[in-house]
Amino acid sequence: MRFERCEIEGVVLIHPQVWGDSRGYFFESFRSEEFCREVCNRPFVQENQSLSHRGVVRGLHFQRGAAAQAKLVRVTLGHIRDVVVDLRKDSPSFGRWAAFELDDQTHTQLYIPRGLAHGFAVMSDVAVVQYKCDAEYAPEEESGVLWCDPTLNIDWGISPAEAMVSDKDQKWPQWQECYKF
Helix, strand or coil, rough: CCCCCCCCCCCEEEECCEEECCEEEECCCCCCHHHHHCCCCCCCCCEEEEEECCCEEEEEEEEEEHCCEEEEEEEEEEEEEEEEECCCCCCCCCCEEEEEEECCCCCEEEEECEEEEEEEECCCCCCEEEEEEECCHHHEEEEECCCCCCCCCCCCCCCHHHHHHHHHHHHHCCCCCCCCC
């Protein structure tokens, strides 16, 4: 695996080595010892999966305080534009966002440390997204940032008119009012 540090502190793209032939392909999607050495030494305790259709925007989500989660995100079917926003006041990248293309062709994964909001937009007809978390979901600490916040001005790769967003995600606070770490 190749580990690529990104412009947002602590965010890492993980590029697996894929072996393919006429039968299909094989790759290691996770190796604990290498991950701990190259990224962080925290065990994952929960794994989630979602299926979404073209134009769906999920996010921007995070958990507050001690319930914060680091995530390891990958796409097993389709193509997404994955977005992170740095909410850590002491980070050099505080208040900045970054977007990453994840798909089922490159099998690239994205590590997102605690203290970042996370979301994605589906670019393909259908996308299946899986992500590991280093803390269990705590509904009482669930929070978010409005996906279309004008201060952040995030480029989701789709027009706001084609975005399908849940009622809950439409009601998150804007950047100025959201929880910061």
